[in-house]
Amino acid sequence: MNSSSRSAPAVRRRAARPLLNDAHPLVPYAYLLPHAALFLVFIAFPVGYGLWISLHNWNPLESASPWVGARYYLALLSASTPEAEYFWNALRNTVLFTVLSVPLLVGVSLALALQLQRPIFGRALLRAIFFAPGILSVTVMGLLWKWMFQNQVGLVNVVLEQYLGRPTVNFLTAEGWAWVPLVVGSVWWGVGFNMTLYLAALSNIPHALYEAAELDGAGSWARFRFITWPMLTPTTLFVGVTTALGSLQVFGQIQLITGGGPARGTQSVIGYITEEAFTNNNYSSATAMAFAFGVLMLGLTAAQFRLMTGSLREPSFTARERRPSRWALALTRAWHAVSTGWEWVAARLPKLAPRRSRRAVTARRRPWGNAPRFVLLALQALLFLAPLYWMLSTSFKPEIDTLAQPVQWWPARPTLDNYRDVLSNPDTNILRWTLNSALVALLTTLLTVALCVLTAYPLARMRFRGREGWFWFLLTSLMVPGIVTLIPLYIMMIRLNWIDTYHALLWPALPGVFGVFMLRQFFAAVPRELEEAARLDGANSFQILWRVLVPLSVPALVTLGVFAFMGSWNNYVWPLYVVHGDTQTLPVGLALFSGRYVTDYGKLMAGTAVAAVPALLVYLLGQRYLERGLTVTGLKD
Numbered sequence: 001m002n003s004s005s006r007s008a009p010a011v012r013r014r015a016a017r018p019l020l021n022d023a024h025p026l027v028p029y030a031y032l033l034p035h036a037a038l039f040l041v042f043i044a045f046p047v048g049y050g051l052w053i054s055l056h057n058w059n060p061l062e063s064a065s066p067w068v069g070a071r072y073y074l075a076l077l078s079a080s081t082p083e084a085e086y087f088w089n090a091l092r093n094t095v096l097f098t099v100l101s102v103p104l105l106v107g108v109s110l111a112l113a114l115q116l117q118r119p120i121f122g123r124a125l126l127r128a129i130f131f132a133p134g135i136l137s138v139t140v141m142g143l144l145w146k147w148m149f150q151n152q153v154g155l156v157n158v159v160l161e162q163y164l165g166r167p168t169v170n171f172l173t174a175e176g177w178a179w180v181p182l183v184v185g186s187v188w189w190g191v192g193f194n195m196t197l198y199l200a201a202l203s204n205i206p207h208a209l210y211e212a213a214e215l216d217g218a219g220s221w222a223r224f225r226f227i228t229w230p231m232l233t234p235t236t237l238f239v240g241v242t243t244a245l246g247s248l249q250v251f252g253q254i255q256l257i258t259g260g261g262p263a264r265g266t267q268s269v270i271g272y273i274t275e276e277a278f279t280n281n282n283y284s285s286a287t288a289m290a291f292a293f294g295v296l297m298l299g300l301t302a303a304q305f306r307l308m309t310g311s312l313r314e315p316s317f318t319a320r321e322r323r324p325s326r327w328a329l330a331l332t333r334a335w336h337a338v339s340t341g342w343e344w345v346a347a348r349l350p351k352l353a354p355r356r357s358r359r360a361v362t363a364r365r366r367p368w369g370n371a372p373r374f375v376l377l378a379l380q381a382l383l384f385l386a387p388l389y390w391m392l393s394t395s396f397k398p399e400i401d402t403l404a405q406p407v408q409w410w411p412a413r414p415t416l417d418n419y420r421d422v423l424s425n426p427d428t429n430i431l432r433w434t435l436n437s438a439l440v441a442l443l444t445t446l447l448t449v450a451l452c453v454l455t456a457y458p459l460a461r462m463r464f465r466g467r468e469g470w471f472w473f474l475l476t477s478l479m480v481p482g483i484v485t486l487i488p489l490y491i492m493m494i495r496l497n498w499i500d501t502y503h504a505l506l507w508p509a510l511p512g513v514f515g516v517f518m519l520r521q522f523f524a525a526v527p528r529e530l531e532e533a534a535r536l537d538g539a540n541s542f543q544i545l546w547r548v549l550v551p552l553s554v555p556a557l558v559t560l561g562v563f564a565f566m567g568s569w570n571n572y573v574w575p576l577y578v579v580h581g582d583t584q585t586l587p588v589g590l591a592l593f594s595g596r597y598v599t600d601y602g603k604l605m606a607g608t609a610v611a612a613v614p615a616l617l618v619y620l621l622g623q624r625y626l627e628r629g630l631t632v633t634g635l636k637d
Contacts, residue, residue, distance in 0.1 A: 025465075027541060028458035032470070035455040038511035043477055046488035053488060054288040059281070060494065072288035083276065087289055089264060090272040091296075097254075097268070098247040100183045105243045106236065109191045113198030114224075115377055120370050127199070128623060129381045131192030133388075135619040137570035138189075139587040140612050142256025143594050144391050145185035146172065147601055149257075155390050158407045178258045178266050185253060188384065190246070194239045201235040202228070245300055249481055252572045256591060269293050270483050270573075277487050278577055287487050294484045388612075395419070395606040402601045418606035430607060432582065433589035438614065440505045440585065441568040447510050448564040449557055456519035457545050461531065471520070474513045486573070493578050504578040505585070509568060515560045522556040523549055562622040569615055586611050 054072055056065040076084050112130055116123055133141070148155050149171040157168040171177045205228065213223050251270040254260060260267035273293070277286035394402055396414045422430055458464065459471050489508055498504040526549060534544045550557070572587045579585065584592075590611050594604055 028462045028464040028467070031454045031458045031462075035451045035511055035516070036470075038451070038507065039474070039477070039513075042489065042508045042511055043480070043485065046485040046492065047480060049492070050287050050484060050488035051291065053284055053491070054291055056284060058284045058491075060283070060491075068284070072285045073292060075285070076289065076292055083282075083285060083289075086264065086267075086272055087269070087292075090267045090269045091293070093264075093266055094248055094250065094269045097179070097182065097186075097250055097266075098244055100179060101186050101247050102240065102244050104183065104187045105190050105194060105247075106240050108187060109194030109239070110198055110232075110236070112191065112195045112380070113202060114228075115373060116195075116199060117202045118370075120374055120377070122374070126377050126381055127195075128620075129384055130195055131623075132616060132619060133189050133384060134192040135566060135615045136189070136612050137587045137590075137615065138252030138572050139256060139570075139590045140608050140615075141185055141189045142253045143590065143604060143608050144387050145181050145188075145253075146257045147394070147605065148185075148387055148390065149181040150601075153403050153407075153601075155386070155407075162406055172258055173262050175262055175265055178262060181257050182253060182266060185257065186247070186250070188387065189253075190243070194243065197235060197239055198232065201232055205231045241300060245297070248297060248300070249483065256594075273483055274486070274573075274577070277490075283487055283491070290481075290483045290487065294481050297481055298479060391605045391608055391612075394601055395609050397602050399600055399602050418602040419610070422603055422607045422610065428589070428593050428607070429584075430586070430589065430593070430610060433584055433586040434610070434614070436502075436579075436583060437569055437586040440502060441565050443506055444509050444568040445561050445564040447506075448512060448515060449561050451510060452512070452515035452519050452560060453545070453550065453553075453557070455516045456523055457541075457549065459516070460520045460523035461549075462541075474516060477513050482573070486577075489574075490577055498578075500579055500581060500583050502583060505568075505571075505575060505583075508574070509571070512564070515564065518560060519553065519556055522553055526552055558622050562618060565618055566615060569618075 053065075055067065055069060057068050058065045075081050076087055078084055116127055116130075120126075136144075149157070151157060151170045151172070152168055154171075156171070160166040161168050169177055171181050209227050210223055213227060218226070249270055250268050251274070254266055254268050254271060258266045260271050269289075270293075273286050273289045276282050276289065393409070393411060395418055396411045396416070397408065398413060398415055398417070401408055401412060422428060459467060493499050493504045496503075530548055530552075531544055534548050539547065570587060571585070572591070575585045575588045576591075579588070590607055593607050
């Protein structure tokens, strides 16, 4: 047999083999490549580039960037420079805002979740009402609450003067009082998401624990104290840490409601860093401040990192081993007594039946036993709806009626002129802003979901060298506050000539890590038997992903899609500096729009309503998947 005949079968075998089959060691890396490339370019590289900028005197108008070492970092430790004074003042304001808002955001969300845990008439609608404000952009929230707290004509001052007989307060400019609209608006805006996390965690508590405690004669408070609260401890820590992280990075609502005033009295750290960079053109100094702020947040973000990787031990059921703080127990006991007091009384009214049968008989014969709880929830829902109603009511009023005294709760002369002026005015161009936001949000959602699916699949279902290391590297990026990469990314956009283009809005938003983590948790929970059965039928890895895992992951994918769409649609900080004119997005355009109609509240609220409608529609379409998605992806833990 000659050499050509011997080599022919080998040639045929090599030709029949696919370039990358499932056994090829490069297959997992092929799945990871798109997301990894974007992550390295738009997250990892800007961190290193930002550190380089902070160590040099970088100026966009000069070609040379001389080395200055740690000069800008040391300047922050000197009280003699105005920059250091303003930075530490802004840091104090940020910490104060966090201290004021986080306990309310955690406490109110827990209280609402406990009331909505048990079945009640209209529960789905009530949950939607409490969650809906969080869907709105920070621009809508800021303009709405600025209008609510306006001097003389704002709803809060109207209630104070006309119904409570108290003098009006200039909340927006009075020292000390300016924190009230910021904290109240932030709680109204952010409590819904935390409530959903608590509801997901409550649904995971075994009902048998409550039944056993009830058989032992435990009341509502005892069941909460020794079962519910210990089981919710990991969720409470996660909610507290993530809420504190978000509060420390506050920017939009302060800029829109108080403008950082009065006299820098409410200016946040991010507000001052962006002012130093984009107003004063001190990019190196601002980048050093961003890194210093990132180091200060490192401890808190490390706690978040630990919680998200599930390193907390299981909660104890023994009160001696895990006892809540005295203040937390006192506050929760007071609220729990109000919300469950009627049930306690109603269960004990019949005095002739034994204790356990009295409770069962009362539940069967008194269907109105949940009425007080429903009334309490309805009153809270009305408080959440009041700002939205005031926005819509104002948008249908002529300008003269918005300032009328006494206040008109319902428009006496309803008109659509405000909407016509807003939509047809060529100077505002709100329709173009809406189309820009919709286009970028849709592209961001589709590409983000696709990239996260491709990345989470090998991290959850394949074994390859470097898998754990790359996953931990991705999670480590969650420790980096967004302000650290803001200025380096902006300079990169200048270098790439992407300012005022859709590229600047789209590509930096794609390599998110939260979606990868969420989908990895879901994919890892899918039984291996389904994948093995598909392989026996001849399916390759991509077919398993597309035909097995993706259909099973619809709740998680919809949840990720809603979050990605909302994050892009409501994005305010990044578009504020990288796009202008025809490429401007709706949140930024609406903020500039408020400067044009600063006293015409009818037109201002009409524009705010136009910006709120698309976000609310997206939420309504994906509402039924959100809690299920949060539950099955492990965020409850």
